[in-house]
Amino acid sequence: MTDCEKEEALNLQKEFEWVLHQEVHTALDQIHQILVECARRFPVALYGNDNSPKQDKFVLSVPPDQLKCVVTLHGDSISHADITIKVQRQQMTIIRTSIISESPWKLQQIQDAANHLQQAIYHIDDVGKNYKFKSSDEVLHILGNILGSLQRGRTSLIVPRKRAMDDLIKSRNMKSLSPNLPEDIAISFYLQSHKLIVALYQLSNNHGNVKFDSSHAECSVPWLNEVLVLFTVGLQLCQQLKDKICVFSQYKDFTVGSRPSSPVLS
Known part of the structure; x- marks a missing residue:
C-alpha cells in the first residue's frame, strides 16, 4: 500500500467520523425542526402543541347539483354537513341528509398521519444530542425508522383506503x-393528497341487471397542502443523509476509532 493510498484511507476515516459525530446530529436537528413545523399545521393536538381544533367550511358540488355538500371540517372530523343528493328513479328524487356535531364523521386519515408523524419525531428525540454514533449501521437503523414513519404518514393522506359498497353502507x-x-x-x-372529497355511490336494479354509479366532488384544503410539502421535505432530508451514510457503509473496516489499512469494498 503506497503512502498516497494510506493518506487517502486516513482522510476517508476522518471524514467518516466527522459525519457520524457532527453532520448526523446537525441533519437530525434540521429534520426535527421541519417535522415539528409540520405538526403545528395539523388541526389536532400533536407533539405537545396545544393546537385548538381548527375549523374550516367548504362547499363541494357536482354539476348540475347532483350532489351538493356544505361541510365544516373541525380537527380530524366533519362536525357539520348539509348534503343534498339528486337521484334518478322513476322520476328525479331529491334526498337531503345532514351531519351534526353530536355525531361527527371521523376522518381517520388525519389521525393516522398525525400518529405516524409524531412517531417519526420521537425516533429523533430518542437520540441524545451528545450521543456518539459508533457505526453507519446505527445511523441507518434510526433513519430507516424515521423514513418508515414519514412514508406511512404521507401515504395515509395521499392514498385513501378502498372499501366495498357493503362496507361503506x-x-x-x-x-x-x-x-x-x-x-x-x-x-x-x-382525503386524497391536498383535497377533501365526497363520493356518492348508487346501486340500481333494472330487470335483474345491477348497475353501480358513482360521482364525486372535491375541494382543496390549504393546511393539507402545507403538511404534505413538509412531509416531503422531511423525507428528502432523511434520504439525503441516508445516501451519504451509505457511501461510507460500503467500507467494511470503517468504525469509529479504527484506522483501516485499506478500504475494502463489500
Whole structure:
C-alpha cells in the first residue's frame, strides 16, 4: 500500500467520523425542526402543541347539483354537513341528509398521519444530542425508522383506503347521517393528497341487471397542502443523509476509532 493510498484511507476515516459525530446530529436537528413545523399545521393536538381544533367550511358540488355538500371540517372530523343528493328513479328524487356535531364523521386519515408523524419525531428525540454514533449501521437503523414513519404518514393522506359498497353502507360513519340514506345509496368523505372529497355511490336494479354509479366532488384544503410539502421535505432530508451514510457503509473496516489499512469494498 503506497503512502498516497494510506493518506487517502486516513482522510476517508476522518471524514467518516466527522459525519457520524457532527453532520448526523446537525441533519437530525434540521429534520426535527421541519417535522415539528409540520405538526403545528395539523388541526389536532400533536407533539405537545396545544393546537385548538381548527375549523374550516367548504362547499363541494357536482354539476348540475347532483350532489351538493356544505361541510365544516373541525380537527380530524366533519362536525357539520348539509348534503343534498339528486337521484334518478322513476322520476328525479331529491334526498337531503345532514351531519351534526353530536355525531361527527371521523376522518381517520388525519389521525393516522398525525400518529405516524409524531412517531417519526420521537425516533429523533430518542437520540441524545451528545450521543456518539459508533457505526453507519446505527445511523441507518434510526433513519430507516424515521423514513418508515414519514412514508406511512404521507401515504395515509395521499392514498385513501378502498372499501366495498357493503362496507361503506355498514360503516360507523354512515350512522352519522340524519336521516339515514336509502339502502341503495352510500356516501363517503375522504382525503386524497391536498383535497377533501365526497363520493356518492348508487346501486340500481333494472330487470335483474345491477348497475353501480358513482360521482364525486372535491375541494382543496390549504393546511393539507402545507403538511404534505413538509412531509416531503422531511423525507428528502432523511434520504439525503441516508445516501451519504451509505457511501461510507460500503467500507467494511470503517468504525469509529479504527484506522483501516485499506478500504475494502463489500
